Amino acid sequence: MSLLKIENMKTDIGQYAVLHGVSFDVPEGGVFVLLGRNGAGKTTTLRSIMGLWTPSPGSVTFRGEDITGLHTAGIARKGIAYVPENMGIFGGLTVEENLILATETGSFDQARLKRIYELFPAIETFWTKQAWSLSGGQKQMLAVARAIIEPRALILIDEPTKGLAPSIVAAMAEAFREIAETTTILLVEQNFHFAKSLGRDMAVIEDGRVVHTGTMADFVADKALQERLLSLSA
Amino acid sequence: MEQLSQTLERFGGVYLLPFALAVVAFIMIGAPSSWVTLTVAGLAMGMMVFLMASGLSLVFGLMDVLNFGHSAFVSFGAFVAASVLAALGGWLGSDSVILNALALILALLSAVAFGVVAGWFFESVIIKPVYKDHLRQILITMGALIVSEQVILAIWGGTPITVHRPQFLEGAFIFGDVSIEVYRVFAFVLGLAVFIGLHVLLNRTRIGLLIRAGVENREMVESLGFRIDRLFIGVFVLGSALAALGGAMWAGYVTLITPALGAEMMIVVFIVVIIGGLGSIQGTLLGAIIVGLTANYIGYLAPKLSLASNMLLMMAILMWRPNGLRPAVK
Amino acid sequence: MTRKMTFGALGVKAVMLIIAAALLFAPFLFQDVRSIEVAARICIFIVLVASYDLLIGYTGIVSFAHTMFFGFGAYGAAIALKEMGPGWNAVLLGGVLGMLVSLVIAAAIGLVSLRVKAIFFAMITLAAASVVLVLASQLSQFTGGEDGITYKVPDLFKPATKLLVDDAGKVVKLFGVSLNGKIAAYYFVFLSTLVLFLLLLRITVSPLGTVLEAIRENDVRAEAIGYRVVAYRTFVFCLSAAVASLVGTVYAVWLKYTGPETALSFDIMIDILLMVVIGGMGTMWGAVVGAVLLVLAQYYLRDLMGAAAEVVSSVPLLPELLNPDRWLFWLGLIFILLVYFFPKGIVGTLMTKGARG
Numbered sequence: 001m002s003l004l005k006i007e008n009m010k011t012d013i014g015q016y017a018v019l020h021g022v023s024f025d026v027p028e029g030g031v032f033v034l035l036g037r038n039g040a041g042k043t044t045t046l047r048s049i050m051g052l053w054t055p056s057p058g059s060v061t062f063r064g065e066d067i068t069g070l071h072t073a074g075i076a077r078k079g080i081a082y083v084p085e086n087m088g089i090f091g092g093l094t095v096e097e098n099l100i101l102a103t104e105t106g107s108f109d110q111a112r113l114k115r116i117y118e119l120f121p122a123i124e125t126f127w128t129k130q131a132w133s134l135s136g137g138q139k140q141m142l143a144v145a146r147a148i149i150e151p152r153a154l155i156l157i158d159e160p161t162k163g164l165a166p167s168i169v170a171a172m173a174e175a176f177r178e179i180a181e182t183t184t185i186l187l188v189e190q191n192f193h194f195a196k197s198l199g200r201d202m203a204v205i206e207d208g209r210v211v212h213t214g215t216m217a218d219f220v221a222d223k224a225l226q227e228r229l230l231s232l233s234a
Numbered sequence: 235m236e237q238l239s240q241t242l243e244r245f246g247g248v249y250l251l252p253f254a255l256a257v258v259a260f261i262m263i264g265a266p267s268s269w270v271t272l273t274v275a276g277l278a279m280g281m282m283v284f285l286m287a288s289g290l291s292l293v294f295g296l297m298d299v300l301n302f303g304h305s306a307f308v309s310f311g312a313f314v315a316a317s318v319l320a321a322l323g324g325w326l327g328s329d330s331v332i333l334n335a336l337a338l339i340l341a342l343l344s345a346v347a348f349g350v351v352a353g354w355f356f357e358s359v360i361i362k363p364v365y366k367d368h369l370r371q372i373l374i375t376m377g378a379l380i381v382s383e384q385v386i387l388a389i390w391g392g393t394p395i396t397v398h399r400p401q402f403l404e405g406a407f408i409f410g411d412v413s414i415e416v417y418r419v420f421a422f423v424l425g426l427a428v429f430i431g432l433h434v435l436l437n438r439t440r441i442g443l444l445i446r447a448g449v450e451n452r453e454m455v456e457s458l459g460f461r462i463d464r465l466f467i468g469v470f471v472l473g474s475a476l477a478a479l480g481g482a483m484w485a486g487y488v489t490l491i492t493p494a495l496g497a498e499m500m501i502v503v504f505i506v507v508i509i510g511g512l513g514s515i516q517g518t519l520l521g522a523i524i525v526g527l528t529a530n531y532i533g534y535l536a537p538k539l540s541l542a543s544n545m546l547l548m549m550a551i552l553m554w555r556p557n558g559l560r561p562a563v564k
Numbered sequence: 565m566t567r568k569m570t571f572g573a574l575g576v577k578a579v580m581l582i583i584a585a586a587l588l589f590a591p592f593l594f595q596d597v598r599s600i601e602v603a604a605r606i607c608i609f610i611v612l613v614a615s616y617d618l619l620i621g622y623t624g625i626v627s628f629a630h631t632m633f634f635g636f637g638a639y640g641a642a643i644a645l646k647e648m649g650p651g652w653n654a655v656l657l658g659g660v661l662g663m664l665v666s667l668v669i670a671a672a673i674g675l676v677s678l679r680v681k682a683i684f685f686a687m688i689t690l691a692a693a694s695v696v697l698v699l700a701s702q703l704s705q706f707t708g709g710e711d712g713i714t715y716k717v718p719d720l721f722k723p724a725t726k727l728l729v730d731d732a733g734k735v736v737k738l739f740g741v742s743l744n745g746k747i748a749a750y751y752f753v754f755l756s757t758l759v760l761f762l763l764l765l766r767i768t769v770s771p772l773g774t775v776l777e778a779i780r781e782n783d784v785r786a787e788a789i790g791y792r793v794v795a796y797r798t799f800v801f802c803l804s805a806a807v808a809s810l811v812g813t814v815y816a817v818w819l820k821y822t823g824p825e826t827a828l829s830f831d832i833m834i835d836i837l838l839m840v841v842i843g844g845m846g847t848m849w850g851a852v853v854g855a856v857l858l859v860l861a862q863y864y865l866r867d868l869m870g871a872a873a874e875v876v877s878s879v880p881l882l883p884e885l886l887n888p889d890r891w892l893f894w895l896g897l898i899f900i901l902l903v904y905f906f907p908k909g910i911v912g913t914l915m916t917k918g919a920r921g
Binding site for chain 1: 440443444446447450451453454455456457458459460461462562
């Protein structure tokens, strides 16, 4: 059974139709990569899953339960975390406050916190700093840390490597690989090199429609398909 | 220049403005005793305006909702408190400080209680349907303001109403040739207490953490699993209760109130939140103190210019900092 | 937008013709002093509301300073007529000066605050308008303070002026109406407001109107395409301020009196808001309908409310609310309901009626 099932999702933003019927299944475990060019509708897909836009018609099924039309907070409580493209860091809050806000009870599970320190040592270093003073890479780490401070079944991550230095991208890939051992990740990415090193399954979205689904291995092998679907972003 | 601004920033940055204002006024007024009286009056007025403005600022910061009807809470607070004080006239006149204080507390509590109920009603009936539509929001809250003013006129009539103060808040403290009205000190202390309370609420509690985060990025707080809209009702109700409290205090300060009070205060409140920067309590306090001091100093130095001076002050600050002195981080 | 004429649109056009005809022949159709007052006020408010609609409906900016500009025009003419005596040069000079003041202040407010959030702009215009109102009552040596200014207008508009005389030297009557200065004054109002209204109408169908709509729909996008949004908004703000100022001058000439109540008070701003919302934002015809309905209501609804108050005099609070002075209470309620349920107003709703079918 798939963890997340999206069927015929159509989303309008204002008067513009952005998604024209997006369907794909995210199986449990590993990293699922959603590829596509700028403006293809990747971010809108994630936001629609999160309930930040309301798809109509269309349905989102998570662990066999229909979550379409639920309030964003309700969807989050079902076990989905969201790391938006702009990272959504609260700049006026300290690193600690950013993290404690993401816990359900307002106190830390020490074991999980320790794991976060190991994944991202910078978090511990800058613990009492206000988040706006962090570098772009540190902010991204904080955003990911915030998504895993509570046990979640699925993390939606939107273009985490955008604008980051290569060394940080490598560290990020390492962290994602480790996180994916226990949590499913739905990754939206334009950096194909980064995506193919992580992804197990994948889908390509174009002009608000899914135009290809399959495994990453097959996609990597088929150069012609890559050329056709990603020519502009590769 | 760069160095100067850094030094200024270290000593408090924009928070130095009220002090600078006070120093300039001291030189221009020349008479220390008048200056002290005016400064105390300015601080007291600033604190009362802070009560009225804080809710408006927070509500805007959290939900991008600007309630033009906010001043209705101020007027209602004033009139409710005045009515309660009038009804408890016997207690007010008595020599017992306890009865005095009890009447005052009851009056303030009634205003606050009214603010809570009216705020809840306002949020759920008037504002909720137009959360994301600024144009209709401005129009609807304006409409609600018109209706509220008419209701006040219908209930209390158009003639000015005298507000009775409790005996123990009458009179003044005299130090040499300086006299300081007791009520002003009381207003200042109460305002300061509310500010400290709000500060603790925002910085030391989980709710406060959620509010601060929500002001910055509402969607992200929801994506973390919290219902901002429920939080918002709470903040809205708190804001209207504080506005009503501010109105009640103001009624006791001016001792003669008319239904135009709300509209008059609304202008001041708007200037305060624009100067201070929407969405932050510190900014609102700063704006309120600056406006309070300016109004009193100018009122003494050049009475005809007092309202225009606040307007000019606002324009000047907007040119310098288009988002106000201390806006919330966005 | 469909180009095809809908049933509703036809109805609106027909109503427009009726209103235009009624206003054109008002002095002959309704031969009492009060009706002429009402008709002139309708003319004035149609332009005032239409110029406001250019802001709120076509550009999506909420300003609370429209009355302020109206007041500048009115006070400009009033002060000039008072100081220079009744003459056309005084009207002209006062009108132009009032308009210049309006333009300068509108440009200043626009440039400072139109670049920030819409809501800031609303607050700032509100603050500016109230400061001007207070100043007008305080600077009494110029403005006459709360009492306002009474003055004489050009001789042509004196009631004793005879426009046409018959052989016996008596004023000619047409359909039983004396062709005196009062008639001249009314047609002065009618024609000048007609010209201003047509000018506004022309602007809305010009390329400028299209740009404004693009900005209203999506200002970020418009900016990206290359329109300088702040410049356009400031321009429209100035334009609508200038028109409001001119119509203020016309009103000052008609009334022969200018004071805070007739030219500056916040009640006028509320009237304008009510008219634009009731009529329908974003359509010039809406301004016409809104102004006609509300001015009629102002003059005639109060009588009705007075009667109703007597009927329910035994019920608590209701008579208070039905007191003719409380008519704003009901209008406020109607206003809120309209914004909720018919945000397009009467004309906007009518225009789209049948368009879907």
